[in-house]
Amino acid sequence: MRTSILLPLVKVTVLEDRALIERSGEVTLPQGATRLLVDGLPAVAVDRSLQAKLTGGMVTQASLRRSMRAVLPEALREQHTELARRGFEHEQALEQAQAEVRRLEVKRNLMQAARAEVLRAIAERTGAGEADPARWKEQLDTLRKEQTATDDALRQARRHEARLQRQHQQETRDILSRTERPEPTLDVRAELDVSHAAGGPATLTLTYLVPCAAWRPAYRAALRSTPEAATVTLECEAVVWQNTGEAWKDVTLAFSTARPTLGATPPRLQDDWLSLRDKTVREKQVVDVSIREEALQTTGEAGTTKAADALPGMDDGGEPVTLTATHKATVPSDGEAHRVALFAFTSPASSELVACPEQSPLVHRVARFDNTGPAVLLAGPVDLVREKGYVGRAQLKFSGRGERVKLGFGSEDSLRVSRQVDAGEEVARITGRRTRTQRVKLFVSNMGAKPADLAVEERMPVSEVEAVEVALLKDATKPAPTKVSEEGIVRFQLNLPPRSRQTVAFGFTVSSAAKVSGL
Known part of the structure; x- marks a missing residue:
């Protein structure tokens, strides 16, 4: 029987160049042997450092398993920002074109209503014997010119709107094709073979080392x-x-x-031979001395001095x-x-x-x-x-x-x-x-x-x-x-x-x- 679980991270011990991660949580186990799968581990976890403990039970085997999985990742931050900016600009331009089309349609309707009103006034005034052909002709010519100009502007606005609509759809397809391309992702899980005599709730603790800390x-x-x-x-x-x-x-x-990873093996012992010899004539006559600068090798107020080429670390x-x-x-x-x-x-x-x-x-x-x-x-x-x-x-x-x-x-x-x-x-x-x-x-x-x-x-x-x-x-x-x-x-x-x-x-x-x- 396989059981997949997630263990929360409870403690981290940070070392000089790595970290010891401890995950712990309560799990419910059946009686006898079972296999637990702990998901959500980092890809840099060190395999040989994995250790598992189970209260009231026994862990017979623990190992890390890695597998590749295809996911749909989000775009990179810079790419996502650039695509969002371009999409916003296209949406703004499309909204402006649509607003212009609506404005011209309203204007054309007003022109048609004004022409109908002039024709109604001509019929009423002619029946009443108050004809004014010159003024009516001037009004109809003015309305005809405005209506012709409005129709031309409306046709151009609709063509511009259709062009922006096609461009926006093409840009959207391009964005989806570039940002929703699957890429492989590494999943890491711990496989544990555990056994519990009576079954029931138990506390599982998992520890492992990770670099990059x-x-x-x-x-x-x-x-x-x-x-x-x-x-x-x-x-x-x-x-x-x-x-x-x-x-x-x-x-x-x-x-x-x-x-913990520094070598602790003692050095191999070798014979160290001491021999005596007589002093040379120069050694009997001359005492060689030199003046040197020396730092006091103590702690506290005087401090500790290290070699200039020593690797950076902690004292x-x-x-x-x-x-x-x-x-x-x-x-x-x-x-x-x-x-x-x-x-x-x-x-x-x-x-x-x-x-x-x-x-x-x-x-x-x-x-x-x-x-x-x-x-x-x-x-x-x-x-x-x-x-x-x-x-x-x-x-x-x-x-x-x-x-x-x-x-x-x-x-x-x-x-x-x-x-x-x-x-x-x-x-x-x-x-x-x-x-x-x-x-x-x-x-x-x-x-x-x-x-x-x-x-x-x-x-x-x-x-x-x-x-x-x-x-x-x-x-x-x-x-x-x-x-x-x-x-x-x-x-x-x-x-x-x-x-x-x-x-x-x-x-x-x-x-x-x-x-x-x-x-």
Whole structure:
């Protein structure tokens, strides 16, 4: 026995480049084995991903079947619009021609009635002895000319109407022949062999994967500052694209960073031989070093740095994350971006003005706050908003729950920093020790009418070998830095009065032995 049913779509789990569709509904089954046909599946459904579950029964076999069916499709949007416009123009012209024919027929009837009235007046006036042949002749000539002209115009109008009627019928046949031509359509259905011991109602659940679907996280951060405190409200949304051929209407949406198709096979183990050798004469005499730029590989405030040529994707910190929408949503199959709200939270924040003169002469408003939301923050774009409105867009790095987050909320136009660098090098004649000195001068200006507290950050190298020493020049560094981190970040805390200018001096030395090369 075959039974054809339609299962409603209840849940969609969107992955990084595909989606897991779940359909579920109640079916009434007879006792014993039967075959169910589930219609209305998309053409892009992956055959090997089909799974079926039946409460109170058993599914012994599940597969997808595809068949071609000829249908009468609607015209394409552009073609339909053009044909409708042409049909409307023909109908308007035909209606005008028909109205002109009716007008001329009415005029001809009026002319005939007027001629009959003149002839009746001639008979009555002649019998009464009031004949006026000249005036009657003039009236009859005028009516004859008008009636002849009306008859000619009526014949032309009828010919024009008949021509438009034939043209309209031909155009209608042409439109039907072009828009009602059958074309093949692919129907996809799931064939399930199920068995139910007692028969009756049961819940059938069908899941399958589809391509042509993707999602990425997006955020909106609003900074609100008061004299007492500052807060950051962070809203998380999922931007969804799908062109699977089926509309997701009023479904529960879940968004996952799992990659189920990535290879999980461990690599084959091979022997790794270690050998010892004596150092060469050059290796005993020379220490090779180099200066390199290195990004800190941490999460949270420092962020995570990827290679420039990495494929675009989602950064979830290495652990799959699943986020669920707060309400049911509808996503049509149009390939356009649709936003779905996930969660939002408000966290106390610390706000300060920070300048990094080596990177930019601008001073930025930076806020730091804890991730007090219900889930981790995936890497994604964030729209920045302050009291006066939208200030720009930044990139939010991956942050775990409770982790510190750092965001910049635009620049302060009233503050500027100018930077000058002076570098020199000395070599000791006896020992050959090389000392390179770098002095930096920062000119900080406050052109506004209000005082400002500003943090200025500079950096100095960090040595990883004993043959190279890096030291801060305390005498050449004024004012004294408030903090020097292990990564070489030197921080100055300044208080700038209105319309004032301050100078910050900063210097360091890099000293290396004579056997060091590469600097």
